[in-house]
Amino acid sequence: MRRRESFTLETAPKDPQTVAYFDEHVPEYSVQRLQHAADWISEHKRSDSSIVDVGCGAGNTLAFLQESTGIESVVGIDVSENCLKQTHEQVGYTTYHGSILDSQFVRTIEPKFDFAIVAAVLHHLIGRSRRDCRRYASQAITNAVALLRPGGHVVVLEPVFRPPIVMDAVFYGKKLVTSFTTARIPLFGYWNNIGAPVVSYYDAPKVRAMLEAAGTTVLAEWSDHDRRRSLVNSALQKRNITLVASNVQSVE
Helix, strand or coil: CCCCCCCCCCCCCCCHHHHHHHHHHCCCCCCHHHHHHHHHHHHHCCCCCEEEEECCCCCHHHHHHHHHHCCCEEEEEECCHHHHHHHHHHCCCEEEECCCCCHHHHHCCCCCEEEEEEECCHHHCCCCCHHHHHHHHHHHHHHHHHCEEEEEEEEEEEEECCCHHHHHHHHHHHHHHHCCCCCCCECCCCCCECCCCCCCCECHHHHHHHHHHCCCEEEEEEEEECCCCCHHHHHCCCEEEEEEEECHHHCC
């Protein structure tokens, strides 16, 4: 069996281009994609439950999770200082500046949480190759699980596409374009583009396999077709999936 690689503070991969993109744009993504997660958490929370949002962005997702679940203890993590600044300005929640790929950084965060949200993060973890990206995505899930209390739950939300070979082409095409320009170049609509940021999308079985490789058990799954109908989304069978997994196996 191949030994899983663990990134330390010194070896955690850096992706300054993606960080710069989010520092510049500070996007507020739709919170509706979190509805399945919020409903599930509301049904399974305790009176003292807590949530950590990995890749919290501008903070609107944190606000939605607190309001929709009734959980008061919510915390955000992000690599973008500008995103965290906006989070503080908008909602004032506790935040941590760092990368979910940095295992040493993750170990410094205490106390642990009942729910870890990883929403549309995995495809933004970019390395030199698709193989590197898959390793980073797997490591991110492993580190998100490390943020949990025993019996906690990790919730992964990802846009997924098929076939994988086309996603290989999208990744390397974006790599090539962004070596010449940092502009976002729309292709059949703003959300379909060949410019920044570089992304590495997966299919649903791959995301599930990453959760299982992290030692979790998948408890619930939802799959929704993307509401933004387009020729590209239809051809690539785009869906938005939500997976809830438990680290209950770690309970002694």
